[in-house]
Amino acid sequence: MKPLSIHITIDPALYTKDPASSELGKKMVQKSIEMIDEMGFEKFTFKKLGTAIGSNESSIYRYFESKHSLLVYLVSWYWSWVEYKLVFATTNITDSREKLAKSIRILTENVTEDHAFSFVNEVILHKIIIAESSKAYHTKDVDTENQKGFYKTYKRVVQLVSDMVSEVNPDFEFPTMLISTLIEGVHHQRYFSEHLPALTNVTEGEDCVMRFYNQLVFNTIL
Amino acid sequence: MKPLSIHITIDPALYTKDPASSELGKKMVQKSIEMIDEMGFEKFTFKKLGTAIGSNESSIYRYFESKHSLLVYLVSWYWSWVEYKLVFATTNITDSREKLAKSIRILTENVTEDHAFSFVNEVILHKIIIAESSKAYHTKDVDTENQKGFYKTYKRVVQLVSDMVSEVNPDFEFPTMLISTLIEGVHHQRYFSEHLPALTNVTEGEDCVMRFYNQLVFNTIL
């Protein structure tokens, strides 16, 4: 009775023991997502997580090296999932523009339902990405972590969509900048609309984010 | 012999005692900028700052409520300074497009020299803004802090330039989104070009950032 089960593979560099390999590990990831959403990354601790899942702090450290690693794991999971959605949705589209438009749609749409094909609640994860993901790479250790491949999935998504931009207009000079601006921008706009509305034009309900970024991309490259 | 001395006024809500009011306070701000740049916000502490300026942890707490408040202070200082630059540079321009172009230039240019009109080193501060500023508002307390006016100067800058966008094209629906996308985007691109080059098209030396965002804004609104 389970729906289509997609396996999101995460680079072993991002964990000590694969959380997907045990019930306890899955519970850790699942509950950590809820807790980070509720209390914010700063106030979230492994000790609290342990208590919440009826386990122990020390057990969590056997899966993740640190709180920061867990965040990187979640972010990476998210981008793998987005990559999957992008590939799945564009694979049979031959028209470049349509393909790009579809991708922009996926990158800008709000995540409102969980497909439940894994132990990760995508709706809450999306909220975490909006509020906390920038902390994953705004560290003094970025360069080392980048070398270890911590941000590979994010880079892959940006690359994928940048290539579509180049397909639409091979002469456009800055496809990667455009797409990373779009992706980061979407997260900011969603965050602003909830907390700093003076920085956006998003009105509750209507989804301007998609319309705005669609316009932005196509007007810029054509 | 002092150059044109501009007074950047900071909202008293952002400090307990005005650091600009004493030599010690100025030293705190000055040194904190250097230290946050060198070791990153996470590893920076008031104790270390105290030692570095030959003062005491407790004295710093008399100026700033917390490490976080200090960051908010610095971010606010930065935006007040940018606002000053914007107003100064555009005040006599009558042509809307030229005014907007000039503003985009100011928002996208790299800060390479310190005007030394205050105790703040703008070059290093700019680096901090790129690497750490998002942490100022990615907190669980955003809403409370926003109500207290912590992000006023940032919002004012966005508003100022959004209005110029509307002046160029009154029918454009999303001026605020466009400008906050631009501002955040510039910081991201500069960060990426240094740490995650796969996410940008910025090549060392040449300044594509300005060109790209100029193109982006004008193509989007016209």
Added chain:
DNA sequence: CGGGATATGATAGTAATACTATTATATTTG
């Protein structure tokens, strides 16, 4: 010039954090 106010410094203390290390107890597997 002396005294009171104010600014700063020194010291101590606290609860919590982000871990590490060790040992004990389950649970699984061959």
Added chain:
DNA sequence: CAAATATAATAGTATTACTATCATATCCCG
């Protein structure tokens, strides 16, 4: 059923982000 493995329990550490208290230095004002 034993050995291997996973998990739990406990303790401990250095550091953090503060608060509180008291002492000392400096400044201002009559």
